[in-house]
Amino acid sequence: MFAKILSWLDERLGLTTIYNTVLDRKVPKVNWWFTLGSASLFLFALQCVTGIMLSIYYVPDPANAYDSVQYIMTGVTFGWLIRGLHHWGATLMIIVVFLHMLRTYFYAAYKYPRELTWLTGVVLLLATLGMGFTGYLLPMNQRSYWATKVGASIAGTVPGLGPFIQKVLLGGSDISGVTLARFFSVHIWWLPAIIGALIGIHMYLVIRIGISMVPHEGD
C-alpha cells in the first residue's frame, strides 16, 4: 500500500530523480570538515523553527519586549528551551558558518568553477552576522541596548557617510521603538528571505558542480 502511494507520487513528482541528484550524488573522498555546510543548513532550519515559535509570544515594542521575553523564560511551558535553542543556535551558527568559510578558503575550494558558490557564501556569512546583530537587540535588556549602541557607533565611524549610516541604522538619532521595529523586521523578514534565496543558489551550485576534493601537496 505504502509502496503503491510512493510510486504514484514518484511518477508525478520525480522523487527518485530528486533523491538521486540531491542526496545520492557522487562525492570525492573527503573528511569531516566537509560536513560544516550541512551543519550550517541544519542550524538555519533550527533558527527558523525556533524563531517562528518565539514570535508567538515575543512583542517587538520597547514597552513590552523585555517583559514578553521574561514571560517566555519563566511563564511559558518549555519557553526557556525554545529561547535557549534559538540563543545557543545563533552562537553555534556563527561559529559553524565561519569554520565552513575557513575550510573553503584553506582547501582553495573557491577557485574555478566554484567562484559563484564562494561569492554567495560571502553574502551568506555577512547576512548571518547581520542576523546576530539585529537579534541581539530584540530582548531589550541592558546588554542589548548597549551592544546596539556600540554597533551603531562603529557604523558611525565610516568616513563622511558614517553619521548618516548610523541614523539610517537606528531610524533616528538614538535607540527607540523605531529602532526595535526595524531590527525586528530585518531579523525576521529581510535577512531570512535573503539567506533563504542565497542558500537556494548556493546549494544549486553545489549540486550542479559537485564539491571539490581535499587538495594534495603540490596541487
Place this chain on the structure above:
Amino acid sequence: MPGPQHELSRNGFVKAIVAMVGTAMGVIIGIPAIGYLISPATKIQKSDAWIPIGPLDKIPLDEPTLYSFTRTQTNGWEQTVNSYGVYVWRKNEDEVKVFSNICTHLSCMVKWNPDKKEYLCPCHAGIFDIEGNVVDGPPPRPLKLYSECDKNLKIDSGTLYIHFLEG
C-alpha cells in the same frame, strides 16, 4: 556474503535504527513544542468573588437596570481589566433577579429595551423577555440568572451582591 534470511541485514539494521532514533527525536522535540504552543490555555486561573452591586433600596423597582463592574486578570505579563455588566431587576420589594448581559448565543452584550420590555442582542437579533427567556433568534439558552439566595446572590447589610466566577 549474505547471511541467512532471518538475520537483520546491514541495510535493515540502519533503517530500523534511523526509524527508532527519528521517533525518539520527534517525541522529544514534539512534546515541548506542543506544550509551548498551548501553554497560556493551560495556565488560566479560576477565580470567584462576591461582587457588590449596590444598596438594594437605591435600585429602581420593576425596571431592569444595568450595573457594571471590572475584574482584573493576569494574561501573560499584563494585567487585563475586563468590564462586565449585569441587569438587576427588582421585581418588587421582596424579589430581585440579576441577569448577565452576555448573550448565550455568541457572547455579545444584550441591551434592555424599556419600550418593548425585552432584551435585544445587536449581533444576531436574539431577543429575551424580562425573565431572561429566549423569545426569538438564535440564542440556545436563557440569560444567565443570579437569583439563588446565598448561592450566587446575597443581600448583606442592605447591599446586593452576586457571586461571580471566572476562568
